[in-house]
Amino acid sequence: MTESTYKCVNCGEKASALYRTYGPSVLKLTKCENCKGVVDKYIEYDPVIVMIDLVLMSKEAQRHIIYNTEFKSYWKLFIILIMLETYGVWRNDSLFNIVINTVCDIRNNSTINSTHITLPIKISVPEPWSSDCKGWVQEDKEAMDLFIWEKDFYIQFLSIFAGITVFITTIHLLMKFFKNFCFQNEVSLISLMKSFSLSNMSLLFTLPMLVWGNNDTPPETRILHYLMVFIYSFVFFYNVFRVLYESPKTVTAFILSISYFAKYMTTFHMTPFIRRITS
Structure with missing residues (x-):
């Protein structure tokens, strides 16, 4: 890590160093030239305290991880969280699946966790999407061949x-586009990947339902749990990208909403497409 990447966790101002050493066991934390506070107080904190502050969405803790630590294992965390999200969708046990089952009017019993919401009005699915809706209708996993079951996980x-x-990609490109209209921070791909992995840790809150949820779990409980996790995840991403890009609040919320929509639409169309070409 180069010195120019250090930032004050309080105000985001660049710093030349986090501390100065005056002997084998003596060091002094650097003061920020802008806000006059300690550049990074978390250097002396236990990692557990840092994790608690991250869960509480502290911007100071987020700046500490993104700018003032090595955080070399972000790519491992990235893969693990993708597999966790994949497991939820493959198990038909996520907010994304609930929306698809409701909009596409899928009432199959592919798993014990299949949830369908009865809406007061019928939603008409555009004709080009109807075939993709059919691609999400699955057979009963209990009756499927083990190889087909495993293959479907890789497809997901x-x-x-x-x-x-x-x-x-959508977030980065739109942020670069809006940079022409308002001041924003220049962001590297590595910093973006670190920030995404850090924010995506909110998926870990889906584990209680994935592990302990069963056919006795009311659909309302399942929906409420995943909805709360999604809202928490959205706010977490919002805070982290505000720290990373230093972008205005409205711009960040707008870009994040578009990026979420692009992500789920891609997943919705990609799964039936991959199933068709691999069948």
Whole structure:
């Protein structure tokens, strides 16, 4: 890590160093020239405290991880979280699946976790999308061949990966576009990947339902749980990208909403497409 990448966790101002050493066991934390506070207080904090502050969406903790630490294992976290998201969709146990089952009017019993919401009005699916809706209708996994079951997981993994790629690309390109109209920070691909992996850790809150949810779990409980996780995830991404790009609030929320839409639309169309070409 080069010195120019250090930033004050309080105000985001660049710093030449995080601390100065005055002996084998003596060091002094650097003061920020802009806000006059300590550049990075988390250097002396236990990692558990840092994690708690991250869960509480502290911008100071986010700046500490993104700018003032090595965080070399972000790509491992990136892969693990993709597999977790894939598992939820493959198991038909996610907010994304609930929306698809409702909009496409899918009432199959592919898993015990299949949830369908009865809406007061019928939603008409555009004709080009109707074939993709049919592509999400699955057979009963209990009756499927083990190889087909495993193959479907890999299909979902590729589909989720494509959606995440579109999500990251959309955010970065739109942020660069809006940079011409308002001041924003110059962001490298590595910093973007670190920020995405950090924000996507909110998916870990889906684990309780994925692990302990069963056929006795009411659909309302399942929907409420995943909806709360999605809202928390959206706010987490919003805060992290505000820290990363230093972009205005409205611009960040607008771009994040478009990126989420692009991600889920890509996943929705990609899964039936991959199934067709691999069948």
